[in-house]
Amino acid sequence: MEFLNYSFMQRALLAGCIIAIVCPLIGSFLFLKRLSMIGDALAHISMAGIATGLIIGVNPTISALAITMLASLLIEYLRKHFKKYGELSIAIIMSAGLGIGIILISIGGSDTTNVISYLFGSIIAISPSDLSLIAIISSVVFLITILLYNKLFYITFDEETAKIRGIHVDRINLIFILLTAMTIVITIKVTGILLVSALITIPVATGFQIAKSFRHTVLLSILFAQFNVLSGLICSFYLDWPPGGTIIITSLILLFLVIGLKQLSHR
Amino acid sequence: MDHLALHLNNISFGYSRQKSILNNITLKIAYGQMVGIIGPNGAGKSTLIKIILGLLNPTQGQVFINGTMLNNFKEWSKIGYLSQKAIAFNTSFPASVEEVIATPLNSDFLLPVTTKSVKKQVSEALKLVELSDYRNTLMGNLSGGQQQRVFLARTLVSQPEILILDEPFVGIDENSQQSIINILKRLHHQGITILFVSHDLRWMKNDTDLLLCLDNGTLN
Numbered sequence: 001m002e003f004l005n006y007s008f009m010q011r012a013l014l015a016g017c018i019i020a021i022v023c024p025l026i027g028s029f030l031f032l033k034r035l036s037m038i039g040d041a042l043a044h045i046s047m048a049g050i051a052t053g054l055i056i057g058v059n060p061t062i063s064a065l066a067i068t069m070l071a072s073l074l075i076e077y078l079r080k081h082f083k084k085y086g087e088l089s090i091a092i093i094m095s096a097g098l099g100i101g102i103i104l105i106s107i108g109g110s111d112t113t114n115v116i117s118y119l120f121g122s123i124i125a126i127s128p129s130d131l132s133l134i135a136i137i138s139s140v141v142f143l144i145t146i147l148l149y150n151k152l153f154y155i156t157f158d159e160e161t162a163k164i165r166g167i168h169v170d171r172i173n174l175i176f177i178l179l180t181a182m183t184i185v186i187t188i189k190v191t192g193i194l195l196v197s198a199l200i201t202i203p204v205a206t207g208f209q210i211a212k213s214f215r216h217t218v219l220l221s222i223l224f225a226q227f228n229v230l231s232g233l234i235c236s237f238y239l240d241w242p243p244g245g246t247i248i249i250t251s252l253i254l255l256f257l258v259i260g261l262k263q264l265s266h267r
Numbered sequence: 268m269d270h271l272a273l274h275l276n277n278i279s280f281g282y283s284r285q286k287s288i289l290n291n292i293t294l295k296i297a298y299g300q301m302v303g304i305i306g307p308n309g310a311g312k313s314t315l316i317k318i319i320l321g322l323l324n325p326t327q328g329q330v331f332i333n334g335t336m337l338n339n340f341k342e343w344s345k346i347g348y349l350s351q352k353a354i355a356f357n358t359s360f361p362a363s364v365e366e367v368i369a370t371p372l373n374s375d376f377l378l379p380v381t382t383k384s385v386k387k388q389v390s391e392a393l394k395l396v397e398l399s400d401y402r403n404t405l406m407g408n409l410s411g412g413q414q415q416r417v418f419l420a421r422t423l424v425s426q427p428e429i430l431i432l433d434e435p436f437v438g439i440d441e442n443s444q445q446s447i448i449n450i451l452k453r454l455h456h457q458g459i460t461i462l463f464v465s466h467d468l469r470w471m472k473n474d475t476d477l478l479l480c481l482d483n484g485t486l487n
Contacts (some may be wrong), residue, residue: 071422149379157362160350164320166344166370210324213363215379265396 003237011126012190012243016229018138019187019199024207024221025145027177027184027200032156032214036204038075038177039197041090042184045071045097047115047193049102049185054112059134065185071097072181076174121192121244134186141179148172153214190229193242202251203228209258224254270336272298272429272460273319278328280314288314289408292328298428301451301461301474306481312464313351315481316433319462320348332429344371347427349419351434361405364398365389368421392420410443412443420428423454430454432463448474 003009046064054061076087105112154162207220232247273296281287288311317323330337373387393399396416
């Protein structure tokens with residue numbers, strides 16, 4: 001338990017456990033909506049937000065939050081515009097994010113050399129103020145998602161009937177995409193931009209293998225995400241591997257273990 | 268107009284002036300009537316249903332439900348709607364039968380817990396569609412016909428007075444079609460007003476109080 005003696009490690013573990021609650025919660029609904037790739041698109045756009053923050057001297061998490069939330073609204077608008085080809089909006093925003101991000105990094109010169117630490121995440125990068133921000137934003141995301149749970153579930157598979165029942169479908173879809181953007185930005189601190197969607201998709205894919213209902217999927221994926229993050233961070237500490245990559249490796253090991261056990265039990 | 272469950276007064280609809288979909292449709296449905304509208308694909312049946320439900324605005328005419336003009340109608344829990352698209356639901360996802368049926372009732376609650384009274388109502392709806400044993404089954408593990416019955420149970424769980432069904436027999440096996448017909452007949456006997464649209468004349472033609480044909484945007 002040597003790792004617990006380091007305050008940066010305590011903060012990383014705490015931050016990891018917190019995001020391992022909200023990521024699978026949001027991820028379960030994204031999975032149900034078949035929009036899992038949205039996590040990647042928003043993470044890419046957050047790079048433009050981080051670069052902007054570094055250039056103008058604002059906390060990059062705050063600037064990333066603002067720009068990613070704006071981009072999420074744009075995704076929702078484009079998704080409505082393309083209707084049957086909703087995934088196009090994700091691809092468009094993803095390229096836009098990377099394009100703008102790369103230009104900003106090149107313009108920023110020495111100001112933006114730090115961006116690399118955001119690409120892959122870094123355990124030592126989580127400051128006490130980052131931890132407070134992660135805790136506050138996660139609490140907001142968690143609370144609103146739980147309060148909207150029933151309506152989100154309804155909308156996800158039958159928008160028409162939900163509309164007839166008087167549920168404000170457009171408003172709730174908008175709130176949900178904003179919550180997704182907030183979740184992505186706080187997750188970047190731990191996993192890095194390139195790996196953020198793994199915490200949103202892999203635990204849900206693991207829970208989905210053995211769940212007996214949607215609620216069961218949500219609970220199981222949160223449980224699996226806790227295991228993935230804790231084991232990933234601890235391995236990352238001892239092996240000196242980047243935390244994001246290590247969390248993904250432990251997540252994948254668990255996913256294939258569950259798939260294997262499921263197949264064995266069906267024989 | 269109080270004696271009518273549903274009254275469509277001179278409804279027309281088109282996405283542009285050149286392309287009209289519905290022309291001067293008038294329809295009066297009394298309480299307890301079972302009315303079928305048949306017509307070929309693309310005749311405007313689903314458009315008509317969407318106008319009745321307030322999902323589309325007619326270019327002309329008014330809709331009255333329970334004697335109230337659609338814009339002022341608030342009691343949507345009394346209207347049960349089974350959409351054509353229900354069957355295309357993401358079936359591989361592990362949502363249980365109980366979760367799906369309970370959605371309209373649960374949507375009134377803030378927290379994701381299913382109360383005892385909701386569970387009881389779900390049991391009653393399951394009994395109506397003869398799927399009581401499937402309460403905890405995953406939707407993905409049911410046949411298309413069973414899924415359609417689950418969606419019908421979801422429609423019935425809030426005990427609607429008017430039931431509107433859009434192509435309820437599409438894409439399901441004959442046994443399930445027969446089972447849905449029997450359920451609708453029972454509901455009709457209980458005095459529930461039923462309006463359904465279908466492109467297939469075989470179903471229900473002997474059981475409806477009124478059978479109409481929608482073709483080229485006009486109702487005959």
